[in-house]
Amino acid sequence: MGMKFIGARVPRLEDPALLTGRGRYVDDLHFPGMLHAAMVRSPHPHARVTSIDARQALAVPGVHLVMTYADLPAPAQQARIPMLVPNPSIKHPLMPYALAKDEVCYAGDGVAILVADSRYLAEDAAALVDVAYEVLPSAGDCREALKPGAPPTHAGIASNLAAQFTLAYGDVDGAFARAAKVVAASLWHHRGGGHAMECRAVIANWDPLQKQMILWSATQSPFLIRRSLTELLGWDEDNLRVIATPDVGGGFGPKTIFHPEEVLVPLCAERLGKPVKWVEDRRENFVATTQERDQYWDIEMAVDAAGKILGVRGAMIHDTGAYMPWGIISPYISSMTTPGPYVVPTYRLETRVAMTNKVGTTPVRGAGRPQAVFAMERLLDKAADALGMERAEIRRRNFIQPAQMPYNVGIISRDGKPVIYDSGDYPGCQEKAEAISDYAGFRARQKEARARGRYLGIGIANYVEATGLGPFEGATVRIGPSGRIFLLTGASPQGQGHKTALAQICAEKFGVGLEDVTVQLADTGIIASGVGTFASRIAVNAGSSVHLAAQDVRKKVIKVASHLLEAAEEDIEIDGGKVFVRGVPGMTKTLGDIARSVAGMPGFALPGGMEPGLEATQYFSPAQAAYCNGTAVAEVEVDIETGRIDVLRYAMGHDSGNLINPMIVDGQVHGAVVHGIGNALYEWMVYDADANPVSTTFAEYLLPTAAEVPRIAVTHQETPSPLNPLGVKGAGEGGTIPAAACIVAAIEDALAPFGVKVEDTPITPVKLLQLIRKAQANAA
Amino acid sequence: MKPPPFKYHDPRTVAETVELLARNENAKILAGGQSLMPMLNMRYVQPDHVIDINRVEGLSYIREAGGRLEIGAMTRQREIEYADLVARRAPIVREAILNVGHRQTRNRGTLGGSLSHLDPAAELPLVSAALEATVHVQGPKGKRDIAMAEFPAGYMSPSIELDEMVIGVTLPVWPDGHGYGFVEFSRRHGDFAIVAAAVLLDVEAGGKIKRASVTVGGVGPSPVRCRDAEKALTGEKGAEAAFRAAAETCRTIDAMEDVYAPAWYRQHLATVMTRRAMVAAFGRAANAR
Amino acid sequence: MKDMRKVSVTVNGKSYAREVETRLLLSDFIRHELELTGTHVGCEHGVCGACTILLEGRTARSCLMLAVQVDGANITTVEGIAPSEKELHPLQQAFMDNHGLQCGYCTPGMLTTLIEFLQDNPDPTEHEVRVAISGNLCRCTGYQGIVDAALDAAKRLQGGKRA
Ligand code: FES
């Protein structure tokens, strides 16, 4: 047998080009005659646009076009940008026009796009576009926005309540009535962003030969862009090709969203008959790319005397910002995620989605789950404290047991189906995390440190995450006459190593090396349909499609070979790019021979009634999500004089089913954990009371650097998913989900002598010192 | 985020530079560029003239003269970091510089640039104040010296004329075996400090503090010398309680605030950072043991 | 009345001469005039480090320099690190072996930064490596693979020297 690739730590096919500067990101592409665009954006969170005068800008030599709402083609004037995931609970399905019609609803809202010879010139001229605004009152805080009399975020809406829904099962009030203890918390998980190191970028180029608009975008979802564009402009799918390849510099959620520039740039290119490039700069990224996470939770938990959960109930407000491009996905996921790995017999969460005059919110790495896990895990800590129970112990007492799988949580999902966990060993995973973090040894470490005046704490948190969501992803596998294997899929990577992982699946089927597989991705021109990279779905969806397509091609190879070699199909073996007949040395053909034999000859029928070409396409649609899970343990030190928090150790027990490439999965976990550390301690998207963005540079919005984060220990438990042929689950977001919960728990533990309670994130030194002082004052 | 248009000049001498400054309105000097360039890219400043002094001769040196250290305005922070002379004669400068940005920015960033930019939390103005440096400037009327204490005219504005430029700095040297401590609190490594403290102690045989210099940055609009703390330390023998009491006097410094760090927090950090710097300084003094 | 200047520069051993507007950033000059797009731009305000190049062997953020400033200078970019088309530099190989990159966007800045750092400090501790790259943001890797790669590269580069 050839090399075993699935499960192996193989180096990535992507790396050599990226390491030598030969990657190709959107801004690296040059086309003859290409022009450059810059946006004119609203400086106000809410205002009426009373007039736009672009004459001065247009008079600048080298400026080719200023496009405003009035210049949009009719369909884009009539319709707003389509909402991709509508839901009946949405009362105000507010989406923006491609450019502001007569009202801007957040600081950063696009008013005009300007095209010039260079970006330098475009920025000069954009400053000359004279927009007259009549500033309107704005809504900043989402709780205030829902109060009667709050300023409407959009002219003419009766209230800022965008949507309202309740997820519930069981007699939750009855459970609370019976409880031995009830604990409650009011929590705030703050806005944060994706902040991929590459900002968004779009190039549009009309190809007169193919009669096709070609769009290159640094997107996570080329197929969703194509769909949105055709829906909005009435263009024909065949006249539009969207490419997110070869390289995209990180995604983390916001690049899944169809942003207005993705319609504006092709419109400019169409109007001017020239290629047009727009590259978002970092400041625009802070004001105009969607964000996430702002949620306020008022939640309580009822437990019995033994620490068993009886019920969880509460209310949550989600800030959706000025628009809701992905509907209510994030808050819905939040409300589905709360029960996590625990038996929660009764549950009710009332969710209200509020509009504010801030940039819209859409899923960011973790997608609504960090907030829910924060709520659940904080409640468990409080319940443990109230019962005088060890915090890991209360979790053990409440885990869903492996024997209970598949487990029906009791919640009905967005698609109307029940939430059923497919597989998992939650107690086992926590045990593994406890072992690698030396959880048991912590109290001794803590005592020793405290004797020297240092405050150490430990926190533990669990989560369950729905990954590998449908509807589908597809793949084509083809063997060419040279014997080379081609793999084509709509999956679109932003650093996750899809090329390598998918090649691993494919190569193993034919016993060839990874270098014998050419992988093409993220291009609507190479496969009929696709969806995109979000919700940690590529390994499951694209991976399974590759597996199935490769299997089909393998079957074809065997069939043709048995005909050519006159041997029974059972006796045919494939290895090293060759086909053999078992037990008959010398009876062999290469994959290329086989491919050529079914390529056909003009005028001759194919032998043995075979299908032409060694090719197969498969679309894998999972029946439901595959649920991955994990346990995180954080150990922190707090400097009680300054409020400084250092994460000293971090460990993660992680179960994402079978691993295709553990090296890649580890990397996903490391990156996701650091994103979570950022959310817990550093990343604070500051808005003033009127919803003006304040932290719009990397000097103000702090991403963690290598010096602030610890080494992260990861251990895997591999509980295969029964729902796909590879037994895999998603892995891209798990690291982020429990991070804030366990870090905040660790901070509280470190400050237990003062009785400090931390209810929001990010917890900055200033806020923490304030809490320490308050606790000290209360104690005195 | 691209710089606005401007006319670019690259003079070769200080005289030429000063003349360009005098002749052109709305001109900015480009030194190491680590502060000016981001502001240009974001168009926070839109000068008509950018005068690049990277090719001006004779502004890069580190030397000792008359028991003082002299450092040229265009001396790169990296050169100061790696200079033996600085490590021996003014070790607090090296200590401070390790907190200035990152290797990439120290390769370009200059002493003169940092002083002229005068960020309230910047490390180099802070140690310059602690050492009672003299800043040398040159304009059309010739050269003049400004004591560091008088150098800041206000928030991020040095007291030099529009046609003057910083050409160098002279740093008095403390006696061999003096103690020094530089401690700062920043959110991330290499960020501007929220609050930083520089402490120098001259400790006589027997462990008594003969002379103290205590300065904090990031609290006021420019570095603040804490005379009360210095007085409190003089004559003390390095007991924890003495440091605590001396540092506590910093709580009353008039403090700035912004959304990230309120005034009370900066004042509080001033007491913690100065105390820690005192402890570090005392621990390093040869006569403390 | 654009303010233009001639710039002659050697990049990765090759000489280039261009006439450019004086406000052109060095990062844009390298990327769009010289078409060496391996150097990336992540913030254009001097925080992310993606644009780091080696100027006369010393790291510099190319978004914080004007192209005119490098007239007559010698520059190395990520394209010039490998010894040949076929071979990777030991640091690059260590990145590959230790999964020091995902999307690759921060990678050129990480590599140039570490090349200088490992010259300054050939036998660093993990903490020193973390501080050395603290001026370079990476959103993908959590830095762990990069730190491991740097430590591994230090060993490879020292190779013979250590017993
Ligand atoms: S692009 Fe130069 S530091 Fe970010």
Ligand code: FES
């Ligand atoms: S690998 Fe993507 S930013 Fe570092």
